[in-house]
Amino acid sequence: MHVQAVASGSVKTKTVYRCSECDKESFQWTGKCPSCNAWNSLEEVTITAGKSGGGGGIAAAARAAEPSTSGRSSSSSSGGWGPTRRGAREVVNSLPQGKTRGGWVNTTGNRPQRIRDVGRHGYGVNWRLPLMGQGGPELARVMGGGVVPGSLILIGGDPGVGKSTLLLQVAAMLSAPEQAVVPPVQAEGQPLDAEDPPAEPTGQSVLYVSAEESVEQVGSRAERMGLQDSEDVFLYSATRLEDILREIVTMQPRGVIVDSIQTVYLDDINGSAGSVSQVRECATALLHVAKREHIPIFLVGHVTKQGDIAGPRVLEHIVDVVLFMEGERHQAFRLIRGIKNRYGPTDEVGVFQMDESGLTAVDNPSALFLSDRSTHTGASSAVTVMMEGTRPLLLEVQALCSPVHQGQGAPFRAPNGVNRDRLGLILAVLNKHCGLRTHTMDLYTNVVGGLKMLEPATDLAVALAVASSYYEIPIPQDMAALGEIGLGGELRPVSHVDRRLLEAAKLGFTTIVIPAGHSAPRSARLQGIKVVRCKTVADAIRTVLGSGLRRPRRGGESDDEREEMLLPRSGHSDDAGPNDAQTAFHAAEHSIWSLHNTTVVISGVPVQAGNSKKEVRNNPTMSQEFKREYPEVKGMDAQAAKEKLEKEYDGLNVSLREWDGPPDAPKPMPLIFNPQMVWIWFNPETNKTLEARAFC
CATH class of the missing domain: 3.30.10.10 (Trypsin Inhibitor V, subunit A)
Known part of the structure; x- marks a missing residue:
């Protein structure tokens, strides 16, 4: 691909090869980019003298702030506004010092200030625009309490997940005449009075810029969502960023939505819309305008097939907030996670439900992720409590063990919602310390609702679900479990255990299995909850499923034909379980424990854990029984x-x-x-x- 800049008069040009992935320039073409190792990504670009790939965004933002009479040219192809095809360096150098130089914020006349004085005559910690209405408080909680004026917010997500729908609702929220919290203005040295009343509620305009749809298409979606009466929401269809910046500076709206950053472009930057240089400079220009005009700007970001936001990595560094929207096409719920937030926490998650009217906040997210367990008769589901930021969520994980067929080869693993590496660790512990022959089983796991279990505190629930399917014994409906599993089979404590227990108690769970390292619950609201503390995974399996475990069913066997299996205990000798040769035979036959950590009596001869096989091998009577x-x-x-x-x-x-x-x-x-x-x-x-x- 060859890109050539248009130049007038006698100018010098040079040809370089620019990577479309990382924007690295080389003087000769190579099959692989020497910087990011991407193949076939170098494009031939002809650059005129004085033209640079960087700085165009700041220059465009500066031109947007110029008076309408300055810089006009009769030969401009954009309706007479601004210079045509001027080099970015030329524009920057022609402006007064401090107007465009200095990066993303205005530094003109700045002097060092004490940190204690900044909030007194600055914006303060409570300067945020509230989001009211359907789903507004839930989104505001993820963003740290509201929208900060002057912030640049990037929202990414898969195609069709609802990014445009969400931002159309945000536009209606910002334009509503709700009471806004504004920065208090007080004399220097005076304390900040939190009781001062905020400004009078006023409705202000919001600009929704669509570079992917026409105004009629966006209006049709707004009518379907019931937002057609939003008088202060203005729709604008444009792809040229210079035009968009001009409208922002002219209108001075309360907020701006740009859908999307990959479809707008700057005239002064080489490359098509969505290229690395265009995305970087367009984001820089929007950030510069947002900081200078104190207008929050929302950007929609496309994602790649790997799930990352398309464009250069610097895009996520430029913006102030990065939100990621998750959800499955065949499910109604949507999750909004805070990946980056300069004004709030980054571990919060908002739960929404999609319908014809848009996104609605879910009041009880835990109930959403639990299936109808009252009618569930399967033997392979367990409930756990996962922390998403400060919010506890109850999740149901299901497991299905199926014997590997002859000639199939390696067992199949299908972890849906469970981290594959974490699942492999759990299965290894179950095989080594609990005797579950998971290497002879195909295993399928599923987290109800499509959420992903990324927290180690959910390990125990996954292990119990697998054991439940393996032994074909159901877990009690009113029981939940939480705990991290160590490589030695031990259960490790988890954080925020009281908050997790309270959430489980709210939904009617009466028995909760936790690691033994936790003390008794301190909350008075948990007095009616039975908390069972276990040291190891084997103890938890015995507690939940019972001690009379039987091997997996073979063919059409009945329950009576399935031999009882022996699980290890934390103790030794007397606490080891049945002391008869038949039980020991079944234990060894199915590799449940290999007689570790116990003493059994076979034909009147005590067999210790360390020499059980030797005793059996050398004793004909025991050999016959085995x-x-x-x-x-x-x-x-x-x-x-x-x-x-x-x-x-x-x-x-x-x-x-x-x-x-x-x-x-x-x-x-x-x-x-x-x-x-x-x-x-x-x-x-x-x-x-x-x-x-x-x-x-």
Whole structure:
């Protein structure tokens, strides 16, 4: 792609190659940008002498502030306003010092001031424009209490998520004659009186600039939302930023919305609208006008396929506030997160619901993210409490374990709403310390409502949901759980536990499982809540699901045919559970614990955790009790017997072994006790199965 600047007269030009991703200039073309490593992003650009890729935004803002009679040219193609195609450096140098130089704020006549004096005759901490009406207070809370005049606010989100709808509502809110909080003006050295009444309520105009839609299209959407009677909202369709800046300075509106920053352009900047240089300089020009005129300006930002805001990274540094709008197309709710905020917190989230009239704030977000649990009969959902800034949200996470089919290969993982790396950590802990053979299961997780669980405090709920589906035992409907899981299987404390418990109590949860490191709740409103403290994940699974856990179902088995499984406990010896050989056999058979952290008695011989396998291997009586046979394949063809066992028993690793000795003679034992490893002994001459067994 070749871009050539238009020049008049005899001027010098030079040709460079500019990256469309990072705006880095090179003197020769290369396939990959040496700065950002983007491929095929270098574009040939011819630059006239005195023209620079930077500074055009400040120059455009300065020209917008000039009197209407200055700088006019009869040859201007923009209706006679402003110079035509003048270099940015020429415009800046022609203006008085301090008018455009100095960056994003006006520094003319500035002197150092004491920090305690700034608020006394400045704007103060409460100088904000309130957002009233439908969804206004919720958005104001995310922004730190309201809209700060002179701020530049960027709102990003996927296409169709509702950015334009939201900002059309914001325009109506700002134009409403609500009571605004204005900066108090007092003499220097006098204390700031918080009781002074604010200014009289007045309605002011708001300019909505659409560079993507016509005025008629925006008006049609406003009519559908019931905003057609907003007399102080002015619609303006334009893409040339010089025209937009002129209207802002002329109208002096209470607020401005530009939809979007990727579709406006400056004449003095090379590149098409949306390019790196255009986005950077257009944002700089809008910021300069916002700071000088004390007008809040909202920008709509497109996103890339990776989910980042399109344009240079410096765009997020230029603006004062970055909000990101999230939501699924097939769901009605929307989330607005504060990614960056110079005037408030960045960990707040606003919850809205989309309908024909626009976005409405959700009064009880926790109820939105909980499914109808009163009629839910599945065995794989758990409730937890996640903190979004200062707001606790109750979320329901669901899990589904499905046995891996023969020949499928690696188990499948589909974490919807759960971080994949965090889920892998939880599954490893369940496999290592709780004995869940998750590596033989396909696993699907889902967070109801589409929200993402990013906080470690939700680990325990995910683990309980997985265990619930694995054992096919439902979690009580009135139980919630929260806690971070460590690599050793321990439960670690979480922050704001009292606030989380209060939120769970509001929605009717009577039993809450928390890490043992937390003390008893201090709030009097939690006296009727049963708080169960657990040290490990295994303790929590036993507490929630019970001690009589059975292995996953095979085929059409009934509950009576599923052997009971043994979970580890925090203690040793006497607190280890049933002391019988059959229970120990099932524990070893299904690799639930490998007899760690306990003592069992097998045929009258105590077996300690450290030498259990050795004792079993050397004691014929115990070896017999730990042997599992498959008599149904005896006499069958060896290969057919192998296929039959692998088909009927999921996860078995069947090996064929030749035996030319007497059929009833003892066969060698495996060196490793593995319930999933089965040996089929067969006669090599007849190829008939003599014996099929596994040693646990």
